[in-house]
Amino acid sequence: MDFLPQKYMAGYSAAWAKAPPEVRGILLMCLSTVAFSIMHAMIKHAAAELHPMQIAFFRNVFGFLVFLPILMSSGLGFLKTQRLPLHAFRGVINAGAMMMFFYALSITEVAHATALGFSAPIFAAVLSVVILGERFRIRRWVAIFTGFLGVLVILRPGIIPMDTGPVLVIAASFCWAVVLTIIKVMSRTESALTIVAYMNIFLALYTLGPAIWFWTQPTAEGWLWMVAIGVTGTVAQMCISQSLKETEPTVVMPFEFLRLIWVAILGAWIFGEIPDTYTWVGGGVVFFAGFYLAWRERQARRDAAASGT
Numbered sequence: 198m199d200f201l202p203q204k205y206m207a208g209y210s211a212a213w214a215k216a217p218p219e220v221r222g223i224l225l226m227c228l229s230t231v232a233f234s235i236m237h238a239m240i241k242h243a244a245a246e247l248h249p250m251q252i253a254f255f256r257n258v259f260g261f262l263v264f265l266p267i268l269m270s271s272g273l274g275f276l277k278t279q280r281l282p283l284h285a286f287r288g289v290i291n292a293g294a295m296m297m298f299f300y301a302l303s304i305t306e307v308a309h310a311t312a313l314g315f316s317a318p319i320f321a322a323v324l325s326v327v328i329l330g331e332r333f334r335i336r337r338w339v340a341i342f343t344g345f346l347g348v349l350v351i352l353r354p355g356i357i358p359m360d361t362g363p364v365l366v367i368a369a370s371f372c373w374a375v376v377l378t379i380i381k382v383m384s385r386t387e388s389a390l391t392i393v394a395y396m397n398i399f400l401a402l403y404t405l406g407p408a409i410w411f412w413t414q415p416t417a418e419g420w421l422w423m424v425a426i427g428v429t430g431t432v433a434q435m436c437i438s439q440s441l442k443e444t445e446p447t448v449v450m451p452f453e454f455l456r457l458i459w460v461a462i463l464g465a466w467i468f469g470e471i472p473d474t475y476t477w478v479g480g481g482v483v484f485f486a487g488f489y490l491a492w493r494e495r496q497a498r499r500d501a502a503a504s505g506t
Contacts, residue, residue: 254408259427288399305362312480318487320374347482
């Protein structure tokens with residue numbers, strides 16, 4: 198049974214199709230920031246009952262179940278790969294990043310963790326030079342150093358104690374940068390569906406052991422939170438992926454900063470967490486440094502395409 202009339206749905210689909218790709222991409226990116234922010238708040242809330250390792254496992258399991266119909270609609274061809282060891286290695290790094298970030302959320306202000314999480318593209322830019330041999334000119338190096346300066350503004354080492362949570366977020370961001378670098382390599386031969394499928398499979402496998410080690414029987418409410426986290430996380434990933442398919446990353450990336458605004462609102466409303474000025478300033482510096490790096494990478498690809506290299 199349809200919850201909305203077919204005529205309305207047809208009209209909505211037509212209106213969506215007629216919208217410029219840039220508009221669709223921006224709307225999807227904005228929706229992804231809302232979904233990610235809600236998921237992070239739910240993780241922090243659920244951590245009062247369940248260990249973050251358990252939450253990470255259920256996030257992967259229920260998220261995969263949501264995504265499974267999309268995978269199956271294309272048949273089993275997405276499982277064909279010649280790079281299974283690389284998928285498995287990527288899964289180890291990805292699982293480590295997820296578990297560290299989930300644990301950090303349980304002991305850190307959500308806005309603080311989100312602001313530090315913007316450092317992942319900065320690390321990824323450095324890794325692209327070290328691992329992939331890409332060459333950067335002075336402006337991109339300045340952006341990288343500016344981004345790390347923003348991290349220092351948030352952390353203020355030597356001025357305030359260095360807590361475990363922020364350290365875990367930085368470590369998770371570095372691991373996620375490694376994952377992004379591996380994805381860049383795999384995307385040369387692997388389809389997006391294959392990359393996503395093996396990501397979900399290995400994440401569920403690798404987080405199972407820690408979940409069993411820290412196992413606590415969830416209450417009925419706990420199960421509902423786990424399902425909601427899995428569904429919301431998958432919706433967020435699907436929105437951001439489709440957003441990047443609709444238009445250029447540099448068109449939609451500025452709107453990702455909304456995530457810091459949403460988590461600040463949720464953190465203040467639910468947990469009584471008020472982000473300080475350093476979090477806003479440092480988070481803004483880190484984010485816009487990452488945005489500039491993405492914009493320069495896009496320009497470099499265009500220049501290379503124009504020159505035929």
